[in-house]
Amino acid sequence: MSEPHTLDITSTDGHQFQLLHVAPAQPAVAQLLWLPALGVAARHYLPLAHALAKHGCAVSLHEWRGHGSSSLRAQRQHNWGFSQLLHADLPAAVNGLHAAGIHIDTLGGHSLGGQLSCCLAPSLPLLKRLWLVASGSPHWRSFAPPQRYSLPLAYTALPAIAWLRGHLPGKQLGFGGREARGLIADWARVGRYGHYRLPAGVEQQMAGLQLACHGITLAEDWLAPDSSLDALLAKLPACDHQRSTLDAPALGVKADHFAWMRQPTAVADTLLRIFP
Structure with missing residues (x-):
């Protein structure tokens, strides 16, 4: 596998980070920008990037603020939310x-990355397709019991912990990484009410998108079940929806929220099999 090329990026507020770019050996048939899950550094998606590059897809891996190559770490004096991610x-x-x-x-x-991909998509006029893997709306009503009844508690408790500590100690809690309290508050607000409000009017813009949209769910993934993906795709009614579900035999690993990242060949093949 070839080493990824790095691109140094500076946001308008001075935040610095790197993108990892993996190019195919032949001219690219697609140029993908991939957004990670909450708390996951870009480098963990290099196996996916290489699997896609084998089929001619060039992949740029975004780095979330606060992780990996980011110049910032969440703490009381360094806070951010959806606005900084989407606007800067x-x-x-x-x-x-x-x-x-x-x-x-x-x-x-993936996961939060799929959600924010939907929010970013209206600002990219050359966009042709949208890929969502193990992603969906976190709105509590889009989950079946027992998760439906426990999620509102999580959407109250996690922002409270983040506010008290100055950041969310996600690794200690088993959810995400070291996360900014504003980011957790924004995520939890979507979980409680089911609406994205940043940028302003984004759901109206999402409703007008006409893209090829392919969503993949994992058969054992309680964090992003089919019903959660349904709720997210409902915000994209004009898109051409394609759905796939992968189980453990297809993946070669457990079909949960994260295991596929270690062995992403089936995910890459499924994304590219339906390729308008």
């Missing part, structure tokens, strides 16, 4: 890619 970091990443001659036509993400 992601536009800076897209502009940096354009400056390097990389023009994104495919956008995708």
Whole structure:
């Protein structure tokens, strides 16, 4: 496997990070910008990037603020939320890619990355397709019991812990990483009410998108079940929806929220099998 190329990016507020870019040996048939799950550094998606590159898809891996190559770490004096991710970091990443001659036509993400891909998509006029893996709305009503009844408690408790500590100690709690309290508050607000409000009017813009949209669920993934993906896709009614579910025999690993990242060949093949 070839080493990824790194692109140094600086956001409008001075935040610095790197994108990892994996190019195929032949001219690219697609240019993908991939957004990670909450608390996951970009480098953990290199196996996915290489699997896609074997089929001609160039992949740029975004780095969330506070993780991996990011110059910031969440603490009381360093706080951020969806606004900084969507208004500062992601536009800076897209502009940096354009400056390097990389023009994104495919956008995708895992978990939170899939959700924010949907929010970012209206701002990318050249976009053709949207890929969502183990992603869906966190709205508590989109889950079946018993999760439906426990999630509202989590959406109250986690922001409270983050506010008291100055950040969410996610690794200690078994959810995410070291996360900014504003980010957890924004995520929990969507979980309670089911609506994305950043940027303003984003759900109206999402409703007008006409893209090829492929969602993959994992058969044992309680964090992003089919019903959760249904709720997210309902916000994209004009898109051409395709759905796939992968189980453990298809993946070669447990079909849960994260295990597929270690062995992503089946996910890559499934994304590219339906390729408009």
